[in-house]
Amino acid sequence: MKWLLLGIVIVSAVLGDLLQSREMKIAGQNSGRMPGAVKVLRLIFERRYLLLAIVSMAVSFFAFLALVQTEPISFAVPASAGSFVIETLLAKLWLKESLSGRRTLGTLVVLAGILLVAR
Amino acid sequence: MIPAAARMLPSGVARVYRLIVLVTVLKPLSNLFLAWGMQRMPNMVSEHPLYLIQALFEPLVVIGVLMQIGWLLLRMSLLSVADLSYVLPVTAAGYVLSTFLGRTVLHEQVSVSRWVGAILISAGAALVVSTPRITSEPPRTAQ
Numbered sequence: 001m002k003w004l005l006l007g008i009v010i011v012s013a014v015l016g017d018l019l020q021s022r023e024m025k026i027a028g029q030n031s032g033r034m035p036g037a038v039k040v041l042r043l044i045f046e047r048r049y050l051l052l053a054i055v056s057m058a059v060s061f062f063a064f065l066a067l068v069q070t071e072p073i074s075f076a077v078p079a080s081a082g083s084f085v086i087e088t089l090l091a092k093l094w095l096k097e098s099l100s101g102r103r104t105l106g107t108l109v110v111l112a113g114i115l116l117v118a119r
Numbered sequence: 120m121i122p123a124a125a126r127m128l129p130s131g132v133a134r135v136y137r138l139i140v141l142v143t144v145l146k147p148l149s150n151l152f153l154a155w156g157m158q159r160m161p162n163m164v165s166e167h168p169l170y171l172i173q174a175l176f177e178p179l180v181v182i183g184v185l186m187q188i189g190w191l192l193l194r195m196s197l198l199s200v201a202d203l204s205y206v207l208p209v210t211a212a213g214y215v216l217s218t219f220l221g222r223t224v225l226h227e228q229v230s231v232s233r234w235v236g237a238i239l240i241s242a243g244a245a246l247v248v249s250t251p252r253i254t255s256e257p258p259r260t261a262q
Contacts, residue, residue, distance in 0.1 A: 020195055021203035025255075028199030034134065035199055037192040050195075057191065062171055065157060065180075072228075073154040073221040077147070078214050078236065084207050091204040098254035099204060106246030109239055110208045116236030117218065 002071060006079055008063035013083040016056035018090055023050040025095075078117035085111055135252065138197050143210045145190040147217040151224060152183030158225070201252045208247040214240050 027035060027043050035043065044050050067076045088107050091097045099107070156179030160170075174180050197206055215237040221227040 017203060017207075021198045021206075024195050024198040034131065034138075035196050037189075037196065040192045040195045043195075054191075061187065065153060065171055065174060068150070068154040069157040069160065073150060073217060073225060076154075077150055077217040077221075078233075078240075081211065081214060084211065087207055088204045091202065091207075095203060096255045097202045097204045100250055100254075103204060103208075103247050103250040106243045106250070107204070107208050109243030109246060110211050111243075113211075113236040113239030113241075113243060114214070116239065117214065117233045 002067070005063050005067040006076075006082075009060050009067060009080045010083040010086070012056045012060035012063065013080070014086050014090065016053045016060060017083070017087050018094060019049050019053035019056070021091065021095060023047050023053065075117075078114050081114045084114065135197070135200055138193060139206075139209060139248075142190060142194045142197055142206075143213045144216065145186055145193065146210070147213045147220055149183045149186030149190055150217055151220045152179050152186060154221070154225060156180035156183060202254055205247060205250065205252055208244050210244075211240050212244040 023043070024035075024040075027047070031039075044054055064076065064080060067080070085107075088099070092099050156177045157174060159179065160174055160177060175184065194206070194210075218229055218233060218237045222229045
């Protein structure tokens with residue numbers, strides 16, 4: 001049950017984050033400035049992929065809620081950060097973000113930290 | 120070429136960094152309230168997922184949920200001016216705070232390897248924060 005919940009947390013978080021990033025970049029480009037909380041709320045109802053991102057985040061949230069009931073937070077939080085690696089790779093491949101040497105090194109150091117904390 | 124979203128006045132840049140700090144701190148605090156609230160509930164969720172709905176009436180869980188909503192909106196705003204591959208490691212510094220809060224507030228056992236891991240996460244986040252915030256233009260296909 002523990003690993004199933006963790007899997008749901010990770011997969012739905014990856015989907016939610018990628019869609020959020022894609023849609024918010026488009027919104028930022030269109031308005032030319034960083035949107036405030038009210039504008040973000042309006043965008044959620046205007047852009048269907050953003051709404052899908054929120055649904056994915058909600059699934060991830062409920063799975064996380066179930067996870068922290070039985071597992072310590074010092075395990076659940078870092079272990080669920082496994083989504084981090086998948087998201088970074090997909091950010092490069094799908095969102096065409098540039099991963100410089102320093103950013104890649106920093107990401108790998110964070111990954112090493114996550115693996116240590118989750119073990 | 121510098122992406123349009125990266126061209127910003129100094130006041131805008133300061134706002135972005137304030138937002139990064141807020142997003143980083145808000146998440147572990149909300150996780151703390153969620154874990155605290157869930158641990159006060161009877162352990163029934165593994166038997167039936169519908170017990171999760173009941174958890175939404177636990178006051179500490181409600182505080183955690185409200186903080187999560189605030190975190191989500193602020194992070195979405197941040198994602199409009201920063202790469203996902205930048206936001207993820209930079210805000211990962213919150214994991215250290217989570218570990219610390221788990222130890223001090225919830226009195227969880229935190230091993231030495233977990234502390235070392237938390238320090239590595241911070242070091243990695245510090246490396247990434249020094250890279251350009253945004254490196255890609257948004258996709259052209261608007262909805």
